[in-house]
Amino acid sequence: MQNIKKITALETYSVRQPVLRKGKPLSSCQFDGDELKSTQHFGFFIDTELAGIISLYKKNNDNFSSSNQYQIRGMAVLDQFQKKGIGAKLVLFCEDYCKEIHVDLIWFNARTSAVGFYEKLGFHKIGLPFEIKEVGEHSLMSKNLID
Template identity: 60%
Template structure:
């Protein structure tokens, strides 16, 4: 059985590290703003085991005119559980949460390898791909709600 619920930032590290920061110290899994009151972390549990995570930050990107924006960061599903719709479930959960909170636009920096995944959910790229030091090539993506 799959369940998505809010979790503390520290609980995200056990998924962030092997998926997003492989071979790097656990400290690299701590993101600026993780513990702000306006930041929310959601975990996807498969039979009570945390297998996927997504974090939602109240963050304005000046590329967009919308006043109420949210940034997705640290979206990850354990390798053993990928290609099962869990990532899509996490993104949709965030979208529904954002709609309830009157957020106008979701944006994020997507790894190049994940751009196709997000395009299937109607996210669009804007601008050129760019490199994030020690992480790799990314594209800015967004969706108006």
């Protein structure tokens, strides 16, 4: 059985560490705002195994004028479960969640290697790529949720 459930920040670490913080200490898996009430963490389960994760933070980015923005962070699928549609399902789940709570815009800093994945889901790159220390090259990407 496969499904998406709300999880805690701590539960994300079993996927964040091997996929996003490989070889780095567990403390590097803690992101600013992880414990805020407005933050949501979702996990994709295959039976009882957590296979993929995504987190949503209520955070405005000055590059956009929308008043109610959410940021996606910590999008990751365990290596053995990649390319099976799990990442796409998690992003679409977050989009639906954001639409329900009347969010105007979703944005995030995408790793260059993942830009194509997000473009397939209708997100657009803004500006030039930039470097995030110790993580690598990223591009700002976004999608408007209101017409």
